[in-house]
Amino acid sequence: MTATAQSSNEIRLHVLKSWLATVADAHALNISTLRTASSDASFRHYYRIDTSSGTAIVMDAPPPHEDCGPFLHVTSLLQQGGLNVPEILAQDTKQGFLLLSDLGELSYYQAIQVGLSDSQLQLLYRNAITALVAMQQHAPSTGLPPYDSTRLLEELAVFPEWYAAHHCQSPLNEQDMATVQQAFTLLANDAAKQPQVLVHRDFHSPNLMVFGQLDNAKSTPTQTTGPALIDYQDALLGPITYDIASLIMDARTTWEEPQQLDWAIRYWEAARAANLPVHADFADFHQAYEWMSLQRNLRILGVFARLSHRDGKHNYLEHIPRVNAYARQVASRYGVLAPLRRVLDKLDNIQVTTGYTF
Numbered sequence: 001m002t003a004t005a006q007s008s009n010e011i012r013l014h015v016l017k018s019w020l021a022t023v024a025d026a027h028a029l030n031i032s033t034l035r036t037a038s039s040d041a042s043f044r045h046y047y048r049i050d051t052s053s054g055t056a057i058v059m060d061a062p063p064p065h066e067d068c069g070p071f072l073h074v075t076s077l078l079q080q081g082g083l084n085v086p087e088i089l090a091q092d093t094k095q096g097f098l099l100l101s102d103l104g105e106l107s108y109y110q111a112i113q114v115g116l117s118d119s120q121l122q123l124l125y126r127n128a129i130t131a132l133v134a135m136q137q138h139a140p141s142t143g144l145p146p147y148d149s150t151r152l153l154e155e156l157a158v159f160p161e162w163y164a165a166h167h168c169q170s171p172l173n174e175q176d177m178a179t180v181q182q183a184f185t186l187l188a189n190d191a192a193k194q195p196q197v198l199v200h201r202d203f204h205s206p207n208l209m210v211f212g213q214l215d216n217a218k219s220t221p222t223q224t225t226g227p228a229l230i231d232y233q234d235a236l237l238g239p240i241t242y243d244i245a246s247l248i249m250d251a252r253t254t255w256e257e258p259q260q261l262d263w264a265i266r267y268w269e270a271a272r273a274a275n276l277p278v279h280a281d282f283a284d285f286h287q288a289y290e291w292m293s294l295q296r297n298l299r300i301l302g303v304f305a306r307l308s309h310r311d312g313k314h315n316y317l318e319h320i321p322r323v324n325a326y327a328r329q330v331a332s333r334y335g336v337l338a339p340l341r342r343v344l345d346k347l348d349n350i351q352v353t354t355g356y357t358f
Contacts, residue, residue, distance in 0.1 A: 028052035081139025147238025158302025245293035
């Protein structure tokens with residue numbers, strides 16, 4: 001971190017503490033206990049602070065880089081849908097500060113890292129599927145921007161620029177660029193024709209909080225209403241398969257195909273029981289969510305590469321092999337995507353051969 005950046009961070013922290021002082025009495029805050037909780041791929045930072053009755057979370061979303069408005073709006077939509085989300089305790093949207101209820105320190109991702117029995121893991125994910133169906137069935141999508149084919153295509157531009165050219169050091173030639181653009185168009189158009197619902201956009205293990213579903217990561221499972229949701233400020237009105245694809249082809253956690261299929265079938269059955277507009281034939285649904293996952297994972301490859309090579313957040317590189325494997329899984333299954341798979345082979349330095357099989 002440069003001296004200028006460090007000074008800017010110190011100034012921002014001073015402004016944050018000054019705001020907290022104005023709401024400290026109302027919420028019994030102990031400002032001296034303010035400590036980092038987490039940060040994400042954006043400019044947002046999160047802090048945890050002690051109160052007289054526990055802890056609270058402080059979101060710092062510095063303008064003009066961030067806007068608290070979408071977070072507040074989607075929070076309201078999810079609350080209307082009966083989902084577990086943070087309560088807004090205090091806010092100063094002009095300065096970019098929110099005080100939120102604390103949903104605990106244990107995300108699904110952290111619980112998995114600590115170690116779960118299979119019964120605990122299945123409980124958490126079945127609860128997540130229940131919550132996803134409830135969100136799609138009950139949460140209104142009022143005022144959300146459309147996740148249409150134009151946007152789906154635009155966000156894929158990071159793949160050739162940052163993944164191929166910067167990360168793989170292999171800029172796409174004219175033929176390969178035409179191949180990926182054709183695949184991008186196919187994937188975006190297929191996703192855009194799906195029924196539209198509120199899409200979290202990152203409905204995966206780091207953004208699902210255990211929130212009392214387990215007493216701790218190694219205890220006996222207890223049935224609850226399901227996970228608490230965080231990091232949903234980028235929600236859109238988009239394809240119904242997007243969030244289940246996020247869950248079962250998680251950029252942070254590797255799930256083998258048998259487990260992917262088990263959870264996909266459970267979601268599909270629950271969605272049909274809730275009269276959600278998923279495909280009547282599971283084979284059609286399977287292709288739809290796999291193609292959706294491919295669009296998502298090609299974008300993520302570019303985003304993670306950009307976070308490392310442009311922003312210096314190199315920890316994202318550890319997830320690229322997993323995301324690449326998910327992308328290759330889908331590109332290898334469907335004949336129409338074979339040209340894209342060959343481009344992925346080239347980027348991975350896999351020898352591409354042609355010939356006859358008998």
